[in-house]
Amino acid sequence: MNESAERISANADYIGILNALNWLVSTGKITAEDGRKTASRIAEQLGASVFIV
Numbered sequence: 001m002n003e004s005a006e007r008i009s010a011n012a013d014y015i016g017i018l019n020a021l022n023w024l025v026s027t028g029k030i031t032a033e034d035g036r037k038t039a040s041r042i043a044e045q046l047g048a049s050v051f052i053v
Helices: 003-026 032-046
Strands: none
Touching: 003 032
């Protein structure tokens, strides 16, 4: 797989993971802070592009 396709795949994976983390926060399973920390660690591992808004 070329670099561009790998980046797109990593970003798509990351979006799915963010949705799952958001659900965990909204249901009270984890805190928002834990969700942010986890998302950050996963982004590093995936090499995903992260924009904090």
